[in-house]
Amino acid sequence: MKATLLALLALAGPDEVETLARALREAATAPERAAAARALGKLGPAGAAAVPALAQALKDADHSVRGVAALALGAMGPAAEPATPELIGLLAGTDGRLRVAAASTLGSLRSGAKETVSALIEALASSDVELQETAAWALGRIGAEIAVKPLATRLLDASPGVREAAALALGALGEKAAGATRALARTLDDAEPRVRDGALRALARVGRNDPSTIEALLRGLGEQDSWEEFGVFRDVGPAAAVTALGRVFRDPDPRVRGRCCFVVESIGPAAEGAIPALIATLKDDDHEVRAMAARALKGFGEKATKAVPALIDAYRAGPAWTQAHAADALAWVGEAGQAAVPALREGLKTVQESEARAMTARALWVHDRVNPAVLPALVEALKEDDRGRAAALETLGWIRDRDPDPSVRDAAAAALRRLEGR
Numbered sequence: 001m002k003a004t005l006l007a008l009l010a011l012a013g014p015d016e017v018e019t020l021a022r023a024l025r026e027a028a029t030a031p032e033r034a035a036a037a038r039a040l041g042k043l044g045p046a047g048a049a050a051v052p053a054l055a056q057a058l059k060d061a062d063h064s065v066r067g068v069a070a071l072a073l074g075a076m077g078p079a080a081e082p083a084t085p086e087l088i089g090l091l092a093g094t095d096g097r098l099r100v101a102a103a104s105t106l107g108s109l110r111s112g113a114k115e116t117v118s119a120l121i122e123a124l125a126s127s128d129v130e131l132q133e134t135a136a137w138a139l140g141r142i143g144a145e146i147a148v149k150p151l152a153t154r155l156l157d158a159s160p161g162v163r164e165a166a167a168l169a170l171g172a173l174g175e176k177a178a179g180a181t182r183a184l185a186r187t188l189d190d191a192e193p194r195v196r197d198g199a200l201r202a203l204a205r206v207g208r209n210d211p212s213t214i215e216a217l218l219r220g221l222g223e224q225d226s227w228e229e230f231g232v233f234r235d236v237g238p239a240a241a242v243t244a245l246g247r248v249f250r251d252p253d254p255r256v257r258g259r260c261c262f263v264v265e266s267i268g269p270a271a272e273g274a275i276p277a278l279i280a281t282l283k284d285d286d287h288e289v290r291a292m293a294a295r296a297l298k299g300f301g302e303k304a305t306k307a308v309p310a311l312i313d314a315y316r317a318g319p320a321w322t323q324a325h326a327a328d329a330l331a332w333v334g335e336a337g338q339a340a341v342p343a344l345r346e347g348l349k350t351v352q353e354s355e356a357r358a359m360t361a362r363a364l365w366v367h368d369r370v371n372p373a374v375l376p377a378l379v380e381a382l383k384e385d386d387r388g389r390a391a392a393l394e395t396l397g398w399i400r401d402r403d404p405d406p407s408v409r410d411a412a413a414a415a416l417r418r419l420e421g422r
Contacts, residue, residue, distance in 0.1 A: 017043065021053035024069075030062035037065060041072030048079035055083035058090050066090065067101050074105035081109050088119045099123065100134050107138025117144040124150050132157070133165040140169030145176045152180040155199075160192040167195060171202030181207055185216055204232040214244035218259060219251070233263045242273035249277045254286040261292035265299055275304055282310040287322050290314050294325035302334035312340045320353035324391070327359035331366045331398075338367045358391030362398060369403075 016039075023036035037057055040047040057069035070090060073080040087109075090102035103123055106116055120142075123135040136154060139147040147169070154166035167187060170177040184206065187199035200217065207213025214236050233241065241263070249260050261281065264274045274296075281293035294314055297304045308330065315326035327344065330337045340363065347360045393416070400412040 017047050017049050020047070021050040024050070024053045024057055030060075030065050033057065033060065033062070033065045034068045037068040037072045041068070041075040044075050045077055045079050047072075048076055051076065051080050051082055054080070055086045058083070058086040063095065063098070067098055070098065070101040070105050074101075074108040078109055078111070080105070081111050084109065084111060084113065084116060088115055091119050091123055096128050096131065099126075099128070100131050103131060103134040103138050107134070107141040110142050112142050112144055117142065117146060120144075121147055121150045124154060129159045129162060132159070132162045136162065136165035136169040140172030143173055143176065145173065148173065148177045148179050151177075152183040155180075155183050155187050160190075160195055163187070163190065163192070163195045164198040167198035167202045171198070171205045174205050175208065177202070177206045178210075181210075181213055185213075201232045201235075204235045208235055209237040209240045211240045211243040211247075214241055215247055218244060218248045218263060219256060233266045234268075236267070238267060238270035238273070241267055242271060245271075245274050246277055249281060254284070254289050257281065257284060257286070257289045258292045261289065261296040265296040268299060269303070272300060272303055275300060275307065278304075279307045279310045282307070282314045282326075287317075287319055290317075291322040291325045294322065294329045298325070298329040298332050301332045302336075304329070305333050305336035308333055308336045308339055312343050315340070315347065316343055320351070320356040323347065323351060323356040324353070324359045327356065327363045331359075331363040337363065341368045344368070354389075355391045358395055362391070362395040365395065365399060365403075 020036045020040050024033050024040070027033045027036060037054060040050045040054060051073065054069045054073050058066055058073075060066050060069065070087065073083050073087065084106070087102045087106050091099050091106065093099060093102075103120060106120060109116075117139070120135045120138050123131050124139065124147075126132060126135075132154065136151060139151060151166045151169050151173075154162050157163050157166065167184060170180050170184060181203065184199045184203045188196055188203075190196050190199065203213055203217055207217075214233075217233070245260050245264065249257055251257055251260075260274075261278065264271045264278060278293045278297050282290055282297075284290050284293065294311060297307050297311065311326045311330050311333075315323050315330070327347070330340045330344070344360050344364045345368070348357065348364060351357050351360055396412050396416050400409050400416060403409050403412065
């Protein structure tokens with residue numbers, strides 16, 4: 001009989017909320033009560049009518065029932081707010097696992113009630129690392145501005161997990177955590193990569209409209225820059241970012257100038273105000289920085305028409321990597337790119353590196369479709385190294401999707417199918 005009841009509880013749906021609540025209150029065994037609570041949790045907000053029964057279950061004599069009831073309430077979200085007093089009581093208890101469950105559920109409720117926030121701040125200072133981490137997450141989710149100082153203090157905690165959780169929570173608070181900017185900036189030097197990453201992400205949100213903070217981020221990226229790091233700049237305010245970039249593009253370190261180009265690319269079209277700085281950077285003394293600037297300009301498409309003369313100069317100056325990205329950008333600037341045809345025709349005869357040749361062929365296909373040398377250049381690139389082959393395949397995809405002649409599009413699609421079927 002007991003096994004049958006447990007099976008039925010596991011299969012219960014929204015229509016059985018009252019039945020599940022009654023089982024939670026009245027079932028004789030702890031496994032049955034825990035099964036009822038678990039089934040209610042699976043219903044999420046649809047089980048809100050059972051919140052009183054779940055709140056009562058937080059005082060159940062059985063440890064497992066209390067824990068499952070706490071998690072079930074968390075699954076119901078804000079609908080479970082009436083159970084807040086009982087959850088705060090559980091959080092103030094001595095059972096570590098139940099305290100963690102209570103903190104997690106309070107975060108899911110997202111209630112900014114003074115009692116809730118105070119209880120979580122107290123839990124943040126406990127000696128239980130898991131509880132500290134969960135309390136930090138909950139405070140960030142709630143968005144409690146009063147928690148900024150306690151969270152900033154945890155950035156110096158002995159546990160890397162707590163430091164990371166505190167940084168991420170401050171980031172979740174956004175500009176409300178502006179008072180923690182200096183503490184987060186210091187955390188960029190933390191010995192643990194995950195803590196540094198959390199601080200980086202937090203600063204991008206906390207100081208999203210502060211050019212000085214964004215400038216500090218640009219100068220403070222790790223030695224091993226990654227696209228994950230550059231991705232944090234998607235959170236910043238474009239106007240503030242453009243102001244900061246205008247300062248940092250003049251940095252004497254070419255690595256920093258290169259980062260600026262990648263950051264513009266990461267932000268995307270909203271950073272249109274950085275186009276003049278990118279055009280100037282196409283004349284940078286460092287050829288890698290020039291290539292990065294060309295790559296970033298590609299993302300602006302026809303909005304970057306004023307960059308065409310500088311892109312042509314960068315293409316002619318080389319070397320190969322710069323030529324590849326300059327040619328790629330020229331393919332996207334619309335009719336203004338036709339001014340590059342003479343340089344691209346010459347490049348198709350002289351450029352040796354496979355990727356640069358394939359990108360040159362693509363730009364010529366866009367601006368000079370009748371040029372008989374384009375298709376042979378693409379065919380040759382398909383026989384070259386991986387970079388050249390990849391660029392040629394990408395160009396065939398471009399032709400398949402964009403060429404005005406249906407027969408040409410069909411031929412490109414057939415060629416791609418054959419190549420991908422190898």
